Amino acid sequence: MASEGILLGMGNPLLDISAVVHPDFLQKYDITLNNAILAEDKHKPMYEEMAEKYNVEYIAGGATQNSIRVAQWMLQVPGATSYIGAIGKDKFGEEMKKNSKLAGVNVHYYEDEATPTGTCAVCVVGGERSLVANLSAANCYKTEHLKKPENWGLVEKAKYFYIAGFFLTVSPESIQLIGQHAAANNKIFMMNLSAPFICEFFRDVQEQALPYMDYVFGNETEARTFSKVHGWETDDVEEIALKISQWPKASSTHKRITVITQGKDPVCVAEDGKVKKFPVILLPKEKLVDTNGAGDAFVGGFLSQLVQEKSIEECVRAGCYAANVIIQRSGCTFPEKPDFH
Template identity: 65%
Template sequence: MEYEGILLGMGNPLLDISAVVDQEFLEKYVLKSNNAILAEEMHLPMYHEMASKYKVEYIAGGSTQNSIRDAQWMLQIPGATSYMGSIGKDKFGEEMEKNAKQSGVHVHYHRDETPTSTCAVCLVGNERSLVANVSAANCYKTDHLKRPENWALESIMLVAEHAAAKNKVFMMNLSAPFICEFFQDVQDKVIPYIDYVFGNETEARTFSKVHGWETENVEEIALNPSCQRRLERPKESVITQGSDPVVVAEDGRVKLLPIIPLPKEKLVDTNGAEKPIEDCVRAGCYAAICTYPEKPDFQ
């Protein structure tokens, strides 16, 4: 019972449309390997083309929803995790809800008239390129959050202020470079409320660039005061670097924590709490290299 409803995620739910494509497909839509971009007009036909030309897999995605699904799988405790976001009243939305519930996550979606957001996951070899078409996910209404049945979940400023007032742990992922570029104002408002800020090295460097910090050194970025203060108390910054060590900044110091090595031949693709930070990073690394067996064997 102590873990029931312990973790709530709020973010942009995107239905991942994942398929192994070819280099010609990437070139047709001007896509780069291991990149994440927002869809432009030229990209809109690609979702239908993927579904008709390739064998696709549909996954309830979006960085926050993926993290919540990972946490639910690692915890193996019914009712431990919940998720909120906005989807459309369409077949993609139905697919999203079915997929998320199969993962054991307690989902409370706002349903909008706009289409469910999608993300093309284009796999070539061991690398991927992401193209997000953010439709309904941008249409979340605070009225949905204020409903008693949703607020009872203890579920960005309403949540941030609530977490600060109630002394609750509040975490945020930078999510993608384009989020740092196009939603800087929103990020800047919420950053002071965050206990743990997560991101990868590309997101961290983009965050640094848009703030004019004039450094691409991940350790320096993690130690920047903007990443290290949560109102009147310290916060922690956690930045992943692919096969390089995870950068953890806490109390004005940096730790470099090793990842769990994964032999290249076992790599599928690159799409992929009350413990010491070292254990948490190990758990995150473990989840990142797994393809969801029925139960985790992480120790």
């Protein structure tokens, strides 16, 4: 059984504004499918336009928060997971708190008085998604909040930490603090490559965090971007996964394991100089609702078994199960109870 507070996530809590949109909408705002970007000025009007033109749903989101919610759902142990991030003091923030508590996650949000809660436009076309994040309050997270006794207490209690790469754009100092704590106390620290732009434009802070990472998650596009940025001159996902797993580590207690998903193709796991591949659960096209949250759900499922010290095979199987459930629903949502055996 997973104990209370065993898993702590930290990231950018965003309220997903999700809708099936017309391909012209993507063109208008210069966004591409299967990508995640930060909103620029030209994207600001799209949030209003989506709400006016399309049938939108509001769902508590943000990559790390999605993974933590899924892990919590898979574990079914109240308070097994905790989460830290910044929201605004507004109705979207209240909605987020309500959603998280209902999901059983112990949230400690930093509430910014002056900035609205962050949002993420989830534009769905033909089941594929494009994400445009307007971080707002999520961008205001401060290490001072993390250092407060009631929040640092969550860090001391946890044995596993998960942070999506997106948080590197907000508070690399907080990531360093948690990474150092994990290395010094033989705990497990995990991150996600998260998006090509993180590997490209936040390379320095990503490299500073890498030595602390015991697990690195990502998808094939992110892995190939990482390879390109580091001049590895290979597009071979297995080779890239191996190279990432062999990157120098701050602590030798745990070997680094790289886990790369490839959509409907097998999941690549690199460990100990070897690569194993695990098939995913294939879904008929007509059952696909949208891929938003699929990668986050995979990580959440994986973590739910990892914190119970299950084998890598079981962790991947749970990840594939969770992702399969999520892509048959709108946004990162799930039924009341998992059906994972």
